[in-house]
Amino acid sequence: MSIAKRRLSPEESRGMALAAARDLLIETGPQSVTLKAVAGRIGRTHANLLHHFGSASGLQKALAAYLSDEVCGMIAQAIQKSRTGEGSVRDIVDLTFDAFDKQGGAALWSWMMLTGNEDALDPIVDAIHALVDDIGEAGHDDREKHDDTLALVLMALGDALIGDRLSGSLGLPRDSARDMAERQLADALERWKCEHES
Amino acid sequence: MSIAKRRLSPEESRGMALAAARDLLIETGPQSVTLKAVAGRIGRTHANLLHHFGSASGLQKALAAYLSDEVCGMIAQAIQKSRTGEGSVRDIVDLTFDAFDKQGGAALWSWMMLTGNEDALDPIVDAIHALVDDIGEAGHDDREKHDDTLALVLMALGDALIGDRLSGSLGLPRDSARDMAERQLADALERWKCEHES
DNA sequence: AGGGCTGCTTACATAAATGTCAATAGCGAA
DNA sequence: TTCGCTATTGACATTTATGTAAGCAGCCCT
Known part of the structure:
Protein backbone atom coordinates (compact mmCIF):
# COMPACT_ATOMS: atom_id res chain seq x y z
CA MET A 1 0.00 0.00 0.00
CA SER A 2 1.21 3.41 -0.85
CA ILE A 3 1.96 5.92 1.81
CA ALA A 4 1.37 8.54 -0.82
CA LYS A 5 -1.46 10.98 -0.23
CA ARG A 6 -4.44 11.13 -2.51
CA ARG A 7 -4.75 14.42 -4.26
CA LEU A 8 -8.19 15.94 -3.77
CA SER A 9 -9.98 18.55 -5.80
CA PRO A 10 -10.25 21.96 -4.16
CA GLU A 11 -13.98 21.39 -3.67
CA GLU A 12 -13.41 18.03 -2.00
CA SER A 13 -10.74 19.42 0.25
CA ARG A 14 -12.78 22.42 1.27
CA GLY A 15 -15.85 20.28 1.86
CA MET A 16 -14.02 17.81 4.07
CA ALA A 17 -12.32 20.59 5.98
CA LEU A 18 -15.57 22.46 6.60
CA ALA A 19 -17.35 19.31 7.78
CA ALA A 20 -14.48 18.58 10.16
CA ALA A 21 -14.47 22.17 11.39
CA ARG A 22 -18.20 22.01 11.98
CA ASP A 23 -17.88 18.80 14.02
CA LEU A 24 -15.07 20.31 16.04
CA LEU A 25 -17.11 23.45 16.69
CA ILE A 26 -20.12 21.50 17.92
CA GLU A 27 -18.17 18.95 19.91
CA THR A 28 -15.55 21.02 21.70
CA GLY A 29 -16.34 24.65 21.03
CA PRO A 30 -14.89 27.47 18.95
CA GLN A 31 -11.56 27.39 20.76
CA SER A 32 -10.65 24.04 19.30
CA VAL A 33 -11.35 25.07 15.71
CA THR A 34 -7.70 25.67 14.83
CA LEU A 35 -5.89 25.04 11.58
CA LYS A 36 -3.93 22.20 13.12
CA ALA A 37 -6.94 20.50 14.72
CA VAL A 38 -9.09 20.73 11.61
CA ALA A 39 -6.25 19.55 9.40
CA GLY A 40 -5.56 16.64 11.71
CA ARG A 41 -9.15 15.46 11.43
CA ILE A 42 -8.93 15.11 7.67
CA GLY A 43 -5.38 13.79 7.53
CA ARG A 44 -3.83 16.96 6.18
CA THR A 45 -1.48 19.64 7.48
CA HIS A 46 -2.29 23.13 8.59
CA ALA A 47 -0.37 24.52 5.64
CA ASN A 48 -2.81 22.72 3.42
CA LEU A 49 -5.76 24.57 4.93
CA LEU A 50 -3.93 27.85 4.50
CA HIS A 51 -3.50 26.92 0.85
CA HIS A 52 -7.25 26.33 0.41
CA PHE A 53 -8.66 29.07 2.63
CA GLY A 54 -5.95 31.69 2.48
CA SER A 55 -5.91 32.33 6.20
CA ALA A 56 -7.41 31.19 9.46
CA SER A 57 -10.04 33.88 9.27
CA GLY A 58 -10.78 32.71 5.73
CA LEU A 59 -11.61 29.30 7.14
CA GLN A 60 -13.78 30.93 9.80
CA LYS A 61 -15.73 32.90 7.22
CA ALA A 62 -16.19 29.81 5.05
CA MET B 1 6.17 63.12 41.67
CA SER B 2 7.28 59.62 42.23
CA ILE B 3 7.22 57.08 39.49
CA ALA B 4 7.01 54.48 42.18
CA LYS B 5 3.95 52.28 42.17
CA ARG B 6 1.53 52.32 45.02
CA ARG B 7 1.44 49.06 46.87
CA LEU B 8 -2.09 47.69 47.11
CA SER B 9 -3.51 45.14 49.48
CA PRO B 10 -4.27 41.74 47.94
CA GLU B 11 -7.99 42.49 48.25
CA GLU B 12 -7.64 45.83 46.47
CA SER B 13 -5.55 44.32 43.71
CA ARG B 14 -7.88 41.40 43.20
CA GLY B 15 -10.89 43.68 43.25
CA MET B 16 -9.48 46.06 40.66
CA ALA B 17 -8.34 43.20 38.48
CA LEU B 18 -11.73 41.47 38.59
CA ALA B 19 -13.57 44.70 37.79
CA ALA B 20 -11.25 45.29 34.83
CA ALA B 21 -11.67 41.70 33.67
CA ARG B 22 -15.43 42.04 33.92
CA ASP B 23 -15.42 45.22 31.82
CA LEU B 24 -13.19 43.58 29.24
CA LEU B 25 -15.44 40.54 29.10
CA ILE B 26 -18.56 42.62 28.53
CA GLU B 27 -16.97 45.07 26.10
CA THR B 28 -14.90 42.86 23.83
CA GLY B 29 -15.68 39.29 24.73
CA PRO B 30 -13.95 36.40 26.48
CA GLN B 31 -11.09 36.31 23.98
CA SER B 32 -9.74 39.61 25.17
CA VAL B 33 -9.70 38.65 28.83
CA THR B 34 -5.97 37.86 28.89
CA LEU B 35 -3.48 38.43 31.67
CA LYS B 36 -1.78 41.16 29.70
CA ALA B 37 -4.97 42.99 28.78
CA VAL B 38 -6.43 42.89 32.28
CA ALA B 39 -3.11 43.94 33.81
CA GLY B 40 -2.82 46.81 31.36
CA ARG B 41 -6.19 48.16 32.41
CA ILE B 42 -5.15 48.51 36.02
CA GLY B 43 -1.61 49.67 35.35
CA ARG B 44 0.06 46.46 36.39
CA THR B 45 1.96 43.66 34.66
CA HIS B 46 0.74 40.23 33.75
CA ALA B 47 3.16 38.71 36.26
CA ASN B 48 1.35 40.65 38.93
CA LEU B 49 -1.92 38.90 38.13
CA LEU B 50 -0.17 35.55 38.21
CA HIS B 51 1.07 36.52 41.66
CA HIS B 52 -2.47 37.25 42.88
CA PHE B 53 -4.43 34.56 41.07
CA GLY B 54 -1.85 31.82 40.65
CA SER B 55 -2.66 31.16 37.02
CA ALA B 56 -4.79 32.34 34.14
CA SER B 57 -7.44 29.78 34.94
CA GLY B 58 -7.34 30.99 38.53
CA LEU B 59 -8.30 34.44 37.29
CA GLN B 60 -11.07 32.92 35.20
CA LYS B 61 -12.49 31.04 38.17
CA ALA B 62 -12.32 34.15 40.35
C1' DA C 1 15.43 54.49 61.61
C1' DG C 2 15.96 49.89 60.21
C1' DG C 3 14.55 45.23 59.06
C1' DG C 4 11.42 41.85 57.38
C1' DC C 5 7.36 40.59 54.80
C1' DT C 6 5.48 40.70 50.40
C1' DG C 7 3.51 43.33 46.44
C1' DC C 8 5.49 44.21 42.16
C1' DT C 9 8.52 44.12 38.32
C1' DT C 10 11.98 42.72 34.72
C1' DA C 11 13.95 39.14 32.15
C1' DC C 12 13.72 34.84 30.42
C1' DA C 13 11.50 30.35 29.01
C1' DT C 14 7.84 27.67 26.78
C1' DA C 15 3.95 26.27 24.03
C1' DA C 16 0.57 26.97 20.58
C1' DA C 17 -1.49 29.32 16.64
C1' DT C 18 -0.64 31.51 12.45
C1' DG C 19 1.81 32.46 8.40
C1' DT C 20 5.72 32.13 4.51
C1' DC C 21 8.25 29.67 1.16
C1' DA C 22 10.54 26.48 -1.44
C1' DA C 23 10.36 21.78 -2.79
C1' DT C 24 7.88 17.43 -3.67
C1' DA C 25 4.61 14.70 -6.04
C1' DG C 26 -0.27 13.41 -7.88
C1' DC C 27 -3.07 13.73 -11.84
C1' DG C 28 -4.84 15.22 -16.19
C1' DA C 29 -3.59 16.58 -20.87
C1' DA C 30 -0.83 16.64 -25.03
C1' DT D 1 5.12 8.61 -21.77
C1' DT D 2 6.14 13.05 -20.74
C1' DC D 3 4.97 17.64 -19.33
C1' DG D 4 2.71 21.14 -16.75
C1' DC D 5 -0.34 22.48 -13.20
C1' DT D 6 -1.19 22.58 -8.51
C1' DA D 7 -2.38 20.04 -4.27
C1' DT D 8 0.50 18.94 -0.56
C1' DT D 9 4.12 19.02 2.63
C1' DG D 10 8.20 20.11 5.77
C1' DA D 11 11.04 23.50 7.56
C1' DC D 12 11.34 27.68 8.75
C1' DA D 13 9.68 32.63 11.22
C1' DT D 14 6.48 35.43 14.06
C1' DT D 15 3.22 36.57 17.38
C1' DT D 16 0.72 35.94 21.56
C1' DA D 17 -0.54 33.89 25.91
C1' DT D 18 1.18 31.73 29.75
C1' DG D 19 4.39 30.59 33.22
C1' DT D 20 9.03 30.86 36.19
C1' DA D 21 12.53 32.92 38.91
C1' DA D 22 15.17 36.37 40.96
C1' DG D 23 15.59 40.91 42.49
C1' DC D 24 13.67 45.55 43.62
C1' DA D 25 10.85 48.35 46.65
C1' DG D 26 6.70 49.82 49.61
C1' DC D 27 4.76 49.51 54.00
C1' DC D 28 4.14 47.82 58.66
C1' DC D 29 6.34 46.91 62.95
C1' DT D 30 9.62 47.33 66.47
Missing part, protein backbone atom coordinates in the same frame (compact mmCIF):
# COMPACT_ATOMS: atom_id res chain seq x y z
CA LEU A 63 -17.38 27.83 8.06
CA ALA A 64 -19.85 30.55 8.98
CA ALA A 65 -21.27 30.51 5.46
CA TYR A 66 -21.36 26.71 5.49
CA LEU A 67 -23.27 26.54 8.78
CA SER A 68 -25.54 29.36 7.70
CA ASP A 69 -26.51 27.30 4.68
CA GLU A 70 -27.34 24.31 6.85
CA VAL A 71 -29.39 26.33 9.29
CA CYS A 72 -31.16 28.16 6.46
CA GLY A 73 -31.91 24.80 4.89
CA MET A 74 -33.64 23.62 8.02
CA ILE A 75 -35.60 26.82 8.27
CA ALA A 76 -36.59 26.47 4.63
CA GLN A 77 -37.90 23.01 5.46
CA ALA A 78 -40.02 24.52 8.20
CA ILE A 79 -41.40 27.04 5.75
CA GLN A 80 -42.26 24.34 3.25
CA LYS A 81 -44.07 22.17 5.78
CA SER A 82 -45.87 25.17 7.14
CA ARG A 83 -47.02 26.17 3.66
CA THR A 84 -48.39 22.80 2.63
CA GLY A 85 -50.11 22.53 5.97
CA GLU A 86 -48.58 19.17 6.74
CA GLY A 87 -46.29 20.54 9.40
CA SER A 88 -47.44 20.64 12.98
CA VAL A 89 -46.56 23.46 15.35
CA ARG A 90 -44.22 21.08 17.10
CA ASP A 91 -42.36 20.43 13.85
CA ILE A 92 -41.58 24.11 13.47
CA VAL A 93 -40.40 24.32 17.05
CA ASP A 94 -38.25 21.22 16.72
CA LEU A 95 -36.67 22.41 13.49
CA THR A 96 -35.84 25.77 14.99
CA PHE A 97 -34.42 24.30 18.17
CA ASP A 98 -32.42 21.67 16.28
CA ALA A 99 -30.97 24.30 13.98
CA PHE A 100 -29.44 26.03 16.97
CA ASP A 101 -28.63 22.94 18.98
CA LYS A 102 -27.64 19.91 16.92
CA GLN A 103 -26.79 21.87 13.79
CA GLY A 104 -24.40 24.09 15.67
CA GLY A 105 -26.21 27.36 15.11
CA ALA A 106 -25.80 28.41 18.72
CA ALA A 107 -22.11 27.59 18.77
CA LEU A 108 -21.64 29.50 15.54
CA TRP A 109 -23.54 32.49 16.76
CA SER A 110 -21.66 32.63 20.04
CA TRP A 111 -18.39 32.32 18.22
CA MET A 112 -19.19 35.11 15.81
CA MET A 113 -20.24 37.35 18.67
CA LEU A 114 -16.99 36.62 20.45
CA THR A 115 -14.78 37.22 17.45
CA GLY A 116 -16.74 40.30 16.44
CA ASN A 117 -17.49 38.75 13.08
CA GLU A 118 -21.20 39.49 13.16
CA ASP A 119 -21.55 40.08 9.47
CA ALA A 120 -21.23 36.37 8.85
CA LEU A 121 -24.62 35.96 10.48
CA ASP A 122 -26.51 37.96 7.88
CA PRO A 123 -27.70 34.90 5.94
CA ILE A 124 -29.25 33.36 9.03
CA VAL A 125 -30.96 36.57 10.01
CA ASP A 126 -32.32 36.90 6.50
CA ALA A 127 -33.58 33.32 6.55
CA ILE A 128 -35.34 33.89 9.83
CA HIS A 129 -36.85 37.01 8.37
CA ALA A 130 -38.13 35.00 5.41
CA LEU A 131 -39.56 32.39 7.75
CA VAL A 132 -41.47 35.03 9.62
CA ASP A 133 -42.88 36.57 6.48
CA ASP A 134 -44.13 33.25 5.15
CA ILE A 135 -45.38 31.49 8.25
CA GLY A 136 -49.04 31.40 9.16
CA GLU A 137 -51.77 33.15 7.22
CA ALA A 138 -51.06 36.37 5.44
CA GLY A 139 -52.68 39.64 6.25
CA HIS A 140 -52.46 39.83 10.00
CA ASP A 141 -50.39 42.17 12.07
CA ASP A 142 -46.72 41.88 11.24
CA ARG A 143 -45.64 43.36 14.55
CA GLU A 144 -47.19 40.56 16.57
CA LYS A 145 -45.85 37.96 14.17
CA HIS A 146 -42.37 39.33 14.57
CA ASP A 147 -42.68 39.44 18.32
CA ASP A 148 -43.64 35.80 18.57
CA THR A 149 -40.91 34.76 16.18
CA LEU A 150 -38.35 36.68 18.18
CA ALA A 151 -39.43 34.87 21.32
CA LEU A 152 -39.16 31.51 19.56
CA VAL A 153 -35.66 32.14 18.24
CA LEU A 154 -34.40 33.55 21.54
CA MET A 155 -35.66 30.53 23.41
CA ALA A 156 -34.11 28.20 20.85
CA LEU A 157 -30.72 29.86 21.21
CA GLY A 158 -30.90 30.02 24.98
CA ASP A 159 -31.96 26.40 25.15
CA ALA A 160 -29.08 25.28 22.98
CA LEU A 161 -26.61 27.06 25.25
CA ILE A 162 -27.89 26.40 28.76
CA GLY A 163 -31.10 24.41 28.40
CA ASP A 164 -29.48 21.15 29.34
CA ARG A 165 -27.93 22.58 32.46
CA LEU A 166 -30.83 24.70 33.62
CA SER A 167 -33.70 22.32 33.02
CA GLY A 168 -31.73 19.63 34.82
CA SER A 169 -31.23 21.87 37.81
CA LEU A 170 -34.92 22.76 37.92
CA GLY A 171 -35.93 19.13 37.75
CA LEU A 172 -37.57 19.54 34.37
CA PRO A 173 -37.38 17.10 31.45
CA ARG A 174 -34.87 18.07 28.79
CA ASP A 175 -37.45 19.13 26.21
CA SER A 176 -39.57 21.27 28.50
CA ALA A 177 -38.30 24.40 26.77
CA ARG A 178 -39.59 23.00 23.50
CA ASP A 179 -42.91 22.25 25.15
CA MET A 180 -43.12 25.83 26.36
CA ALA A 181 -42.23 27.18 22.93
CA GLU A 182 -44.80 24.92 21.31
CA ARG A 183 -47.48 26.14 23.70
CA GLN A 184 -46.64 29.79 23.12
CA LEU A 185 -46.44 29.42 19.36
CA ALA A 186 -49.76 27.58 19.26
CA ASP A 187 -51.33 30.39 21.27
CA ALA A 188 -49.87 32.93 18.90
CA LEU A 189 -51.13 31.11 15.81
CA GLU A 190 -54.58 30.87 17.35
CA ARG A 191 -54.48 34.56 18.14
CA TRP A 192 -53.45 35.43 14.60
CA LYS A 193 -56.25 33.29 13.24
CA CYS A 194 -58.90 34.97 15.36
CA GLU A 195 -57.72 38.40 14.34
CA HIS A 196 -57.75 37.40 10.71
CA GLU A 197 -61.37 36.16 10.93
CA SER A 198 -62.65 39.16 12.80
CA LEU B 63 -14.04 36.19 37.65
CA ALA B 64 -16.77 33.59 37.32
CA ALA B 65 -17.37 33.69 41.08
CA TYR B 66 -17.29 37.49 41.00
CA LEU B 67 -19.87 37.75 38.25
CA SER B 68 -21.96 35.03 39.85
CA ASP B 69 -22.14 37.15 42.97
CA GLU B 70 -23.28 40.16 41.00
CA VAL B 71 -25.92 38.23 39.11
CA CYS B 72 -27.08 36.52 42.29
CA GLY B 73 -27.31 39.89 43.94
CA MET B 74 -29.63 41.14 41.25
CA ILE B 75 -31.74 38.02 41.50
CA ALA B 76 -31.90 38.44 45.25
CA GLN B 77 -33.19 41.97 44.65
CA ALA B 78 -35.91 40.55 42.44
CA ILE B 79 -36.86 38.09 45.16
CA GLN B 80 -37.05 40.85 47.74
CA LYS B 81 -39.23 43.07 45.60
CA SER B 82 -41.43 40.16 44.73
CA ARG B 83 -41.84 39.24 48.40
CA THR B 84 -42.78 42.68 49.63
CA GLY B 85 -45.12 43.11 46.70
CA GLU B 86 -43.60 46.40 45.66
CA GLY B 87 -42.01 44.97 42.53
CA SER B 88 -43.91 45.01 39.29
CA VAL B 89 -43.71 42.17 36.79
CA ARG B 90 -41.67 44.43 34.57
CA ASP B 91 -39.13 44.95 37.32
CA ILE B 92 -38.50 41.24 37.58
CA VAL B 93 -38.13 40.96 33.83
CA ASP B 94 -35.78 43.93 33.66
CA LEU B 95 -33.62 42.64 36.49
CA THR B 96 -33.33 39.23 34.85
CA PHE B 97 -32.54 40.64 31.44
CA ASP B 98 -30.02 43.12 32.84
CA ALA B 99 -28.28 40.39 34.80
CA PHE B 100 -27.53 38.60 31.54
CA ASP B 101 -26.99 41.66 29.40
CA LYS B 102 -25.43 44.62 31.18
CA GLN B 103 -24.05 42.59 34.08
CA GLY B 104 -22.23 40.23 31.75
CA GLY B 105 -24.06 37.06 32.68
CA ALA B 106 -24.49 36.02 29.07
CA ALA B 107 -20.85 36.66 28.22
CA LEU B 108 -19.78 34.71 31.28
CA TRP B 109 -22.03 31.81 30.47
CA SER B 110 -20.90 31.62 26.86
CA TRP B 111 -17.30 31.77 27.97
CA MET B 112 -17.70 28.99 30.49
CA MET B 113 -19.44 26.82 27.90
CA LEU B 114 -16.63 27.42 25.45
CA THR B 115 -13.86 26.68 27.91
CA GLY B 116 -15.69 23.70 29.33
CA ASN B 117 -15.61 25.26 32.77
CA GLU B 118 -19.27 24.71 33.54
CA ASP B 119 -18.79 24.10 37.23
CA ALA B 120 -18.17 27.80 37.75
CA LEU B 121 -21.81 28.39 36.88
CA ASP B 122 -23.18 26.44 39.82
CA PRO B 123 -23.77 29.54 41.97
CA ILE B 124 -25.88 31.18 39.28
CA VAL B 125 -27.93 28.07 38.69
CA ASP B 126 -28.50 27.71 42.42
CA ALA B 127 -29.54 31.36 42.69
CA ILE B 128 -32.03 30.92 39.87
CA HIS B 129 -33.35 27.86 41.65
CA ALA B 130 -33.83 29.89 44.81
CA LEU B 131 -35.58 32.62 42.84
CA VAL B 132 -38.01 30.11 41.43
CA ASP B 133 -38.81 28.63 44.80
CA ASP B 134 -39.55 31.99 46.35
CA ILE B 135 -41.29 33.90 43.61
CA GLY B 136 -45.05 34.27 43.50
CA GLU B 137 -47.42 32.70 45.99
CA ALA B 138 -46.57 29.41 47.58
CA GLY B 139 -48.58 26.27 47.16
CA HIS B 140 -49.19 26.13 43.45
CA ASP B 141 -47.81 23.69 40.96
CA ASP B 142 -44.01 23.73 40.94
CA ARG B 143 -43.78 22.24 37.49
CA GLU B 144 -45.56 25.15 35.86
CA LYS B 145 -43.58 27.63 37.91
CA HIS B 146 -40.36 26.06 36.76
CA ASP B 147 -41.48 25.99 33.15
CA ASP B 148 -42.27 29.68 33.10
CA THR B 149 -39.03 30.56 34.85
CA LEU B 150 -37.07 28.49 32.36
CA ALA B 151 -38.69 30.37 29.51
CA LEU B 152 -37.88 33.71 31.13
CA VAL B 153 -34.22 32.87 31.68
CA LEU B 154 -33.76 31.41 28.21
CA MET B 155 -35.23 34.51 26.62
CA ALA B 156 -33.03 36.73 28.78
CA LEU B 157 -29.89 34.89 27.73
CA GLY B 158 -30.86 34.76 24.08
CA ASP B 159 -31.74 38.44 24.11
CA ALA B 160 -28.40 39.38 25.62
CA LEU B 161 -26.58 37.48 22.90
CA ILE B 162 -28.51 38.25 19.73
CA GLY B 163 -31.44 40.40 20.74
CA ASP B 164 -29.91 43.58 19.46
CA ARG B 165 -29.14 42.08 16.08
CA LEU B 166 -32.34 40.12 15.60
CA SER B 167 -34.88 42.66 16.78
CA GLY B 168 -33.19 45.22 14.57
CA SER B 169 -33.47 42.98 11.55
CA LEU B 170 -37.13 42.29 12.25
CA GLY B 171 -37.87 45.99 12.60
CA LEU B 172 -38.77 45.67 16.26
CA PRO B 173 -37.82 48.08 19.04
CA ARG B 174 -34.87 46.95 21.13
CA ASP B 175 -36.89 46.04 24.19
CA SER B 176 -39.59 44.04 22.43
CA ALA B 177 -38.16 40.83 23.88
CA ARG B 178 -38.65 42.27 27.34
CA ASP B 179 -42.18 43.22 26.41
CA MET B 180 -42.85 39.67 25.31
CA ALA B 181 -41.34 38.25 28.48
CA GLU B 182 -43.36 40.64 30.60
CA ARG B 183 -46.56 39.58 28.86
CA GLN B 184 -45.81 35.90 29.28
CA LEU B 185 -44.79 36.26 32.90
CA ALA B 186 -47.90 38.28 33.70
CA ASP B 187 -50.04 35.57 32.11
CA ALA B 188 -48.22 32.94 34.13
CA LEU B 189 -48.68 34.82 37.41
CA GLU B 190 -52.36 35.26 36.66
CA ARG B 191 -52.65 31.57 35.89
CA TRP B 192 -50.93 30.61 39.11
CA LYS B 193 -53.22 32.92 41.05
CA CYS B 194 -56.38 31.43 39.59
CA GLU B 195 -55.21 27.91 40.31
CA HIS B 196 -54.41 28.88 43.85
CA GLU B 197 -57.86 30.34 44.40
CA SER B 198 -59.73 27.46 42.89
